[in-house]
Amino acid sequence: MKRIFMGLAALALIFASCENDQNETPEVQAEAEIDMSDFYVYTDEVGEAPITSQANSENAGLISRSCHSMSVLNRKLRENPGLENKMYNIEKHTRKFIAGKKGNGNGNGGGSGGDGGDGGGGEPVDDGLGVINIPVVVHVIYSNSNENISDAQINSQIQVLNEDFNATNSDVGLVPTEFAGRVADSDITFTLDQVIRVASSTSSWPTNDSMKYSSNGGSDVVSPSTHLNIWVVGGLTSGGRTILGYAQFPGGAAATDGVVVAHNFFGNTGRVSAPFDGGRTTTHEVGHWLNLRHIWGDGRCRQDDFVADTPSSDAPNYGCPSYPTVNCRSNDMTMNYMDYVDDACMYMFSEGQKARMRTLFTSGGSRESILLP
Structure with missing residues (x-):
């Protein structure tokens, strides 16, 4: 999306410690400005559409693709x-790094709000990091044998993550020609480091992070500064509805840092439930954990997802929409992992999203410690 957020005078006073370096070019300064109101007012409940799935009897009923990460x-x-100040600083770092690379002629990958134009992302940003490997701890919290998913199901999810984040997924060739040049190999890999299994009397968990504490019958976080923690639970509910998962954005508390996914939407084999049986719920949630917003910016056409090469949209897409799907006078990138479509119909990250994710691992980034010795 192409809107640049100009800082307000009030924000300049509140965040005086984050003033622009006087040595930066005006272009870098402009692209690094932030309107923090975009972090707060939109929730998954707005414009949400429930989906009925009859593919699995234990999953029948109203199921929302909504991940509830924004809620x-x-x-x-x-x-x-x-938290707002922490997220401000993370966003400031992200935009300054990407804008600086563009200003230095080291690529034009987008990811800082855009600079106006045709919506293309240009050349990828060269961050000098090489391939980033993220160790993963999976916490399986189960109340019965069905929820105690197999090692094979867990391994299938790690494989899906590696394929999706490196554009080696078998369906990437389905990306329309319009967006094919924006498909990103993020050079981010995932290695399963540990599986922790916890028997619990709770089969349905709310989105209040209670599963992340052993005192609640859950499992405590493991090495959050160096690992991605994923809690796989029997079920997730919000407002009486079944949901698929949610994630914590960078900047949140270490004790709750990570991703939560219901057991029957994790991986692509074993006890998985269509149409969310391809492991893409976890891909979507890990995208949030790596600081990506929903593709439509969680608002109407003027709301941004802070990525330059993703077209504006005014709402999530569901199911398997036809191409082209037009909103905000442009074609939606419905096949992006950060939309709400079925697993079989999402199959790409963009170059701008890649730049945004990887900036977290650069010097001073909020997930830099994952790469430190």
Whole structure:
């Protein structure tokens, strides 16, 4: 999306410690400006459409593709006054790094709000990091044998993550010609480091992070500064509805850092439920954990996802939409992992999204410690 967020005078006073370096070019300064209101006011409940799945009897009924990550973010922003400042600093670092690379002639990969134009992302940003490997800890919290998913199901999810984040997924060739040049190999890999299994009396968990504490019958986080933690639970509900998963954005508390996914939407083999049986729920949630927003910016046409090469849209897409699907006078990138379509119909990240994710691992980035010795 192409809107640049110009800083307000009030923000300049509130975040005086984050003033622009006087040595930066005006272009870098402009692209690094942030309107923090975009972090807070939109939730997954807005414009949500429930989906009926009859593919699995244990999963029949109303199931929302909505991941509720934005709802959880809003709750955490309300509960923790310091979180907004942390997220501001992360966003500032992201935009300054990407804008600086563009200004130095080392690529034009987008990811900082855009610079106006035709919506293309240009050449990838060269961050100098090479392939980034993320160790993964999977916590399986189960109340019965069905929820105690197999090692094969867990391994299938790790494989899906590696394929999706490196554009080696078998369906990447389905990306329309319009967007084919924006498909990104993110050079991010995932290695399963540990599986922790916890028997629990709870079969359905709310989105309040209770599964992340052994004191609640869940499992405590493991090495969050160096690992991605994924909690796989029997089920997730919000407002009486079944949901697929949610993630914590960078900047949140270490004790709750990671991704939560219901057991029957994790991986692509074993006890998985169509149409979310391809492992893409976890791909989507890990995208949030790596600081990606939903493809439509969680608002109407003027709301941004902070990525230059993703077209504007005014709402999520569901099911398997036909191409082209037009909103905001442009074709939606419905096949992007950060939309709400079925697993079989999402199969790409963009170059701008790649730049945004990888900036977290650069010097001073909020997930830099994953790469440190």
